[in-house]
Amino acid sequence: MPQSLPSIPQKDRGAKLSQDPHLVRDEREKVLEVAIGREVRGYRRQKGMTVSDLAQVTGLSIGMLSKIENGNTSPSLTTLQTLAHALSVPLTAFFRRFEEHREAVHTKAGKGVEIERAGTRAGHQYNLLGHIGANSSGVMVEPYLITLNTESDIFPTFQHGGIETIYMLEGELGYRHSDQLYHLCPGDTLFFDADAPHGPEILKKLPARYLSIITYPQNT
DSSP states (O other): OOOSSSOOGGTTTOOOOOTTEEEEEEEGGGHHHHHHHHHHHHHHHHHHHHHHHHOOOOOOOOHHHHHHHTSSSOOOOHHHHHHHHHHHGGGGGHHHHHHHOOHHHOOTTOEEEEOOOOTOOEEEEEEOOOOOOOTTTTTEEEEEEEOOOOTTTOOOOOOOOOOEEOOOOEEEEEEEEETEEEEEOTOOEEEEETTSSSSEEEEEEEEEEEEEEEEEEEEE
């Protein structure tokens, strides 16, 4: 059985990811006008309307609407009321992104919440390292620190939606994913579709500890 993930094809090694992890948003994106403009554009597109269509309904000029959507002008309350009526949304909908709360969770060492997950057996310790509920990304993330000790028993494999990443911290495991078995040592990573049967099948060196990060859409 294979012991490691397939290597990345040479043609893909120079490929650039679409998102820059070090990108800092322009200061303009933090101001109220830009937040309002994004909402106006978003609701207009949801309605399947062009800027010209919205101009005809509201009596505002195409130029003025373009300035509003691009955050280049501060619309009056009367203008916002006109737009809200034309787009069939409450006036407060235009301020949603500006007022949106962004969360962060800091969990001190050893303070993760110990929980039981479906399929948990004696000797399997699951510590949830943080949780953020519904958020603007549309994605849910569950980060766990999993510890398997000498009392751990082998159990049927898990299956659940989403994508899972495992990062091995201590010990050695034979970790199954679908019909393949991977030998995981400290520093190894396994990244996989969690809808396939998966789980630690062979406890090679205990205690074993690894991070398990599961991501899935909010609506599942």
